[in-house]
Amino acid sequence: MFHWLEKNPFFFAVAVFVTIAFAGLVEILPNFAQASSPTVGTKPYSTLELTGRHVYIKNSCNACHSQLVRPFKSETDRYGNYSLSGEYAYDRPFLWGSKRTGPDLHRVGNYRTTDWHENHMWDPAAVVPGSIMPAYRWMFVNEADVDTAYAEQITIKNVFNVPYNKPVPMKDGSTVTVTLEDSLEGAHAAALAEAKIIAADMKNQDVKDAIAAGKIPEIVALIAYMNRLK
Amino acid sequence: MENRPLEYDYTVAKLFMFTTIVLGIVGMLVGVILAFQLAFPEVNLLLGEGLAEYTNFSRLRPLHTDAVIFGFTVSGIFATWYYIGQRVLKVSMAESPLLMALGKLQFTLYVVTVAAVVVSLLAGVTTSKEYAEFEWPIDIAIVVVWVLWGINIFGLIGIRREKSLYISVWYYIATFLGVAMLYLFNNMAVPTYFASGGIGDWYHSVSMYAGTNDALVQWWYGHNAVAFGFTVPIVAMIYYFLPKESGQAVYSYKLSLLSFWGLMFVYLWAGGHHLLFSTVPDWMQTMGSVFSVVLILPSWGSAINMLLTMKGEWQQVASSPLIKFMILASTFYMFSTLEGPIQAIKSVNAIAHFTDWIVGHVHDGVLGWVVFMIMASLFHMAPRVFKREIYSKSMMNTQFWIQTLGVILYFTSMWIAGITQGMMWRAHDEFGNLAYSFIDTVTVLHPYYTIRAIGGLLYLIGFFMFAYNIYKTMTVGRRVEENELQTASPMGA
Numbered sequence: 001m002f003h004w005l006e007k008n009p010f011f012f013a014v015a016v017f018v019t020i021a022f023a024g025l026v027e028i029l030p031n032f033a034q035a036s037s038p039t040v041g042t043k044p045y046s047t048l049e050l051t052g053r054h055v056y057i058k059n060s061c062n063a064c065h066s067q068l069v070r071p072f073k074s075e076t077d078r079y080g081n082y083s084l085s086g087e088y089a090y091d092r093p094f095l096w097g098s099k100r101t102g103p104d105l106h107r108v109g110n111y112r113t114t115d116w117h118e119n120h121m122w123d124p125a126a127v128v129p130g131s132i133m134p135a136y137r138w139m140f141v142n143e144a145d146v147d148t149a150y151a152e153q154i155t156i157k158n159v160f161n162v163p164y165n166k167p168v169p170m171k172d173g174s175t176v177t178v179t180l181e182d183s184l185e186g187a188h189a190a191a192l193a194e195a196k197i198i199a200a201d202m203k204n205q206d207v208k209d210a211i212a213a214g215k216i217p218e219i220v221a222l223i224a225y226m227n228r229l230k
Numbered sequence: 231m232e233n234r235p236l237e238y239d240y241t242v243a244k245l246f247m248f249t250t251i252v253l254g255i256v257g258m259l260v261g262v263i264l265a266f267q268l269a270f271p272e273v274n275l276l277l278g279e280g281l282a283e284y285t286n287f288s289r290l291r292p293l294h295t296d297a298v299i300f301g302f303t304v305s306g307i308f309a310t311w312y313y314i315g316q317r318v319l320k321v322s323m324a325e326s327p328l329l330m331a332l333g334k335l336q337f338t339l340y341v342v343t344v345a346a347v348v349v350s351l352l353a354g355v356t357t358s359k360e361y362a363e364f365e366w367p368i369d370i371a372i373v374v375v376w377v378l379w380g381i382n383i384f385g386l387i388g389i390r391r392e393k394s395l396y397i398s399v400w401y402y403i404a405t406f407l408g409v410a411m412l413y414l415f416n417n418m419a420v421p422t423y424f425a426s427g428g429i430g431d432w433y434h435s436v437s438m439y440a441g442t443n444d445a446l447v448q449w450w451y452g453h454n455a456v457a458f459g460f461t462v463p464i465v466a467m468i469y470y471f472l473p474k475e476s477g478q479a480v481y482s483y484k485l486s487l488l489s490f491w492g493l494m495f496v497y498l499w500a501g502g503h504h505l506l507f508s509t510v511p512d513w514m515q516t517m518g519s520v521f522s523v524v525l526i527l528p529s530w531g532s533a534i535n536m537l538l539t540m541k542g543e544w545q546q547v548a549s550s551p552l553i554k555f556m557i558l559a560s561t562f563y564m565f566s567t568l569e570g571p572i573q574a575i576k577s578v579n580a581i582a583h584f585t586d587w588i589v590g591h592v593h594d595g596v597l598g599w600v601v602f603m604i605m606a607s608l609f610h611m612a613p614r615v616f617k618r619e620i621y622s623k624s625m626m627n628t629q630f631w632i633q634t635l636g637v638i639l640y641f642t643s644m645w646i647a648g649i650t651q652g653m654m655w656r657a658h659d660e661f662g663n664l665a666y667s668f669i670d671t672v673t674v675l676h677p678y679y680t681i682r683a684i685g686g687l688l689y690l691i692g693f694f695m696f697a698y699n700i701y702k703t704m705t706v707g708r709r710v711e712e713n714e715l716q717t718a719s720p721m722g723a
């Protein structure tokens with residue numbers, strides 16, 4: 001049979017393809033529907049949070065920080081509850097990372113504050129002596145891209161039925177509704193309102209000036225995202 | 231007339247040899263910069279505060295991995311295909327003006343795509359998925375380049391004189407199909423600009439998969455991109471170049487059959503080992519572990535087949551630096567394909583995952599196996615492509631030892647770093663509290679990061695020697711005749 005295949009490239013290629021495609025079908029398909037349902041308490045990202053998530057991705061924070069707490073005592077002691085599949089239901093893409101040059105961030109919102117992040121992103125070694133993390137000062141100057149985040153929200157609502165403008169169950173039995181604005185202007189206004197609350201806890205004058213002028217620096221969006229990681 | 235040996239046309243092979251070397255330098259140089267940044271964070275500001283955004287570790291890291299994978303390695307795959315393909319199929323590229331034109335088009339488009347990748351990664355345009363960071367416009371360009379290559383593979387096969395496909399061709403076909411399947415499925419995304427009626431960046435997209443599913447597809451891809459980028463095509467190279475250079479026949483045809491079909495079947499199951507103790511179902515994690523261990527069989531099958539090909543001719547390892555490169559490459563292949571399965575065992579992975587041991591594993595595989603084998607391939611091709619003797623044998627020898635030392639420093643320091651950090655993360659004191667804060671587990675790594683950076687630097691120096699040697703071969707190497715090129719490559723002092 002193998003001799004025959006080696007003289008018939010078409011059937012050879014078909015045989016190779018079937019052999020390699022097999023595993024993917026068996027392993028990946030059965031899990032799809034089940035893994036995508038959210039846990040109670042997991043809600044879609046707001047416009048500002050999603051903008052911040054884009055800043056996180058733009059700077060490849062995931063190259064050094066994981067977002068996956070493994071079910072070991074040493075990890076739950078350090079980072080909090082181990083991660084559940086449904087907590088990632090609205091994560092497109094997933095940001096688990098593959099290397100912890102810095103600590104895990106999946107629950108960083110539980111134990112770090114806006115103020116801490118502001119100081120740390122400006123000068124990591126001043127907050128954590130010995131840190132090898134570079135400073136991210138351009139984030140205090142660059143304006144965040146709210147438009148693209150809003151476009152992504154519309155896309156995931158329409159294509160993947162992400163429940164914007166719908167009540168989402170919380171752990172305490174209440175419900176929360178994450179609003180998706182009708183227009184880009186509305187989205188900007190909502191993001192700015194959220195940004196003002198964060199900027200109120202910040203000291204950097206450039207950031208405060210930008211917010212006062214109706215602009216949102218990348219750092220504010222990033223902190224909104226980090227505070228939401230719980 | 232009929233008995234005259236075929237004149238092969240290496241135009242396209244030469245073009246890709248050039249990008250192999252240039253992108254190899256780019257990828258490894260960025261790698262060395264990253265290594266120094268981890269040891270000495272001030273290096274993040276190497277071009278000053280104003281350009282910090284473009285020189286800091288996190289922006290450069292995808293550029294390093296992608297330049298080495300899609301730049302250096304993929305160029306090497308193309309270059310060797312355009313060399314080996316003609317020779318084992320007994321047909322010249324010059325016989326088909328269409329295939330020649332498509333080959334040149336493939337190269338042109340490839341260079342344009344590489345330029346777009348560099349610009350977009352530096353600008354922070356990324357999907358965040360490892361080795362699949364490119365946004366959809368670049369993905370489409372990559373698919374076109376790949377399809378053009380596929381047309382060339384099957385086109386050349388279509389007009390072949392040698393009816394039976396040599397082992398290397400099996401591996402090239404598998405490379406083409408495997409990467410095509412993986413790349414397409416993992417990069418499925420919806421462009422937000424078009425789906426939202428024209429809002430935001432036109433090139434932005436959102437993944438078709440969410441959370442755990444996205445992770446599953448990504449590591450099915452990520453692991454197997456290693457399979458079909460760093461293993462399968464490199465095996466194709468060694469199956470051709472080692473027998474050619476040594477003048478020995480491949481030791482066992484049956485072993486090559488077993489290894490090929492075994493590798494094809496087993497490899498794809500093993501992706502789950504990247505997701506141990508994550509939120510993917512437990513049975514998949516166990517499957518990932520089990521198949522990773524089974525993977526030793528076909529991997530070692532190829533490596534042993536290569537080592538036994540040298541049976542009775544081991545003196546060549548001492549006398550020829552080119553054989554040295556290939557034998558060390560297949561030894562590192564054995565080593566790395568033993569280390570990988572060990573790391574895929576759940577209890578070992580609990581310590582190793584997220585640490586530098588994984589980084590060490592990748593690099594003993596890539597520096598020791600992939601890069602060594604591609605450099606050996608280019609060394610063997612150069613005299614035949616340029617009809618000139620390799621410029622300097624002694625420089626090859628020196629390069630070999632410098633780079634071997636570099637790899638050893640690299641993986642030993644990363645082993646120690648990874649296991650040290652993994653143990654410190656889980657250490658508890660007598661009261662049951664965590665013994666170390668996270669930063670303690672970072673500062674302790676400084677000496678190992680320094681050693682690693684030096685190892686990487688040595689390797690880069692060796693790569694510059696390689697580039698110089700090839701350049702000198704092209705320009706001033708002694709001219710040689712066809713009869714000098716039958717087996718061992720001619721080398722100058």
